[in-house]
Amino acid sequence: MHTTVSAAGLTVRYGGTRALDGVGLRLTDGVTGLLGPNGAGKTTLLRVLATAVPPDGGGFTAGGQDPSTPAGRLAVRRSLGYLPQNPGFHPDFTAFEFVDYVAVLKELTGRTARHHEVRRVLDLVGLADVRGLRIKRLSGGMRQRVALAAALVGDPAFLVLDEPTVHLDPEQRMRFRELIAQAGEDRTVLLSTHQTEDVAMLCHHVIVLAGGRVRFDGTPAELTARAAGRVWSSGERAPGARAGWRTGSGSYRNVGDPPAGADLLEPTLEDGYLLVLDDETQEAAAA
Numbered sequence: 596m597h598t599t600v601s602a603a604g605l606t607v608r609y610g611g612t613r614a615l616d617g618v619g620l621r622l623t624d625g626v627t628g629l630l631g632p633n634g635a636g637k638t639t640l641l642r643v644l645a646t647a648v649p650p651d652g653g654g655f656t657a658g659g660q661d662p663s664t665p666a667g668r669l670a671v672r673r674s675l676g677y678l679p680q681n682p683g684f685h686p687d688f689t690a691f692e693f694v695d696y697v698a699v700l701k702e703l704t705g706r707t708a709r710h711h712e713v714r715r716v717l718d719l720v721g722l723a724d725v726r727g728l729r730i731k732r733l734s735g736g737m738r739q740r741v742a743l744a745a746a747l748v749g750d751p752a753f754l755v756l757d758e759p760t761v762h763l764d765p766e767q768r769m770r771f772r773e774l775i776a777q778a779g780e781d782r783t784v785l786l787s788t789h790q791t792e793d794v795a796m797l798c799h800h801v802i803v804l805a806g807g808r809v810r811f812d813g814t815p816a817e818l819t820a821r822a823a824g825r826v827w828s829s830g831e832r833a834p835g836a837r838a839g840w841r842t843g844s845g846s847y848r849n850v851g852d853p854p855a856g857a858d859l860l861e862p863t864l865e866d867g868y869l870l871v872l873d874d875e876t877q878e879a880a881a882a
């Protein structure tokens with residue numbers, strides 16, 4: 596069960612700051628990655644799409660429902676799972692109690708069916724064995740899985756995940772990626788992350804946000820292609836490099852504007868992302 600989400604002109608102002616400045620997007624089934632530097636507006640965008648913050652301008656629909664009307668908002672909320680940056684756990688709740696509490700908020704009122712659903716989602720994220728433990732006794736990775744289970748309660752068609760892999764060690768991150776990929780098989784998932792590997796491994800679609808605006812919207816391959824012919828190796832730091840660092844082999848890996856005859860390297864998604872941000876910074880400085 597998935598849904599289509601379409602947004603146009605989304606604007607959110609906090610005093611003089613435009614956290615979102617006319618954002619448009621279209622999400623379909625599968626996992627879309629949302630990349631952007633600190634303060635880009637990612638959390639604000641996710642909060643708008645999760646109907647936690649109404650936009651000052653523009654709007655969106657999810658599954659054809661418009662959350663600017665009370666009936667539409669209810670319909671969008673019923674089809675939504677949200678994993679916020681700070682899930683607000685009560686540390687004395689057990690994993691089961693927390694997810695059950697979220698299930699009550701999501702209007703799963705029949706106790707037996709609700710408890711069945713809570714066990715199903717805890718099972719799905721691999722927490723069946725620890726569902727009776729208090730959240731304060733769980734590791735960071737397990738807590739993130741509790742938060743994901745809470746987001747999955749009621750089998751929502753649209754899942755909004757705000758930096759779910761942050762603070763996880765590499766093994767936990769890998770396990771979490773498996774869960775997100777699984778969730779994205781039959782859902783529309785929007786995943787905010789600072790990890791370009793998350794996007795390279797999980798996403799069929801990527802949006803780069805900076806300064807409250809969409810700077811790139813396309814496939815991971817298209818983002819990587821932005822750096823084609825712009826990554827090269829040299830014996831020392833190259834003058835045309837926007838970023839350059841000495842690698843373990845002793846040579847420099849440079850990203851930017853290569854000199855003629857440079858020894859070009861295969862670009863990565865991270866190179867493409869760096870150049871999208873850097874090109875945008877240079878354009879802003881020139882304007």
Ligand SMILES: Nc1ncnc2c1ncn2[C@@H]1O[C@H](COP(=O)(O)OP(=O)(O)OP(=O)(O)O)[C@@H](O)[C@H]1O
Pocket residue numbers: 609612613614631632633634635636637638639640
């Ligand atoms: N409640 C708020 N009050 C005032 N300003 C805010 C508020 N929330 C966000 N902002 C500002 O809006 C801008 C976008 O913030 P947002 O948290 O959406 O960015 P982000 O991309 O999620 O950043 P990060 O990666 O650091 O979480 C920033 O300049 C931030 O300081």
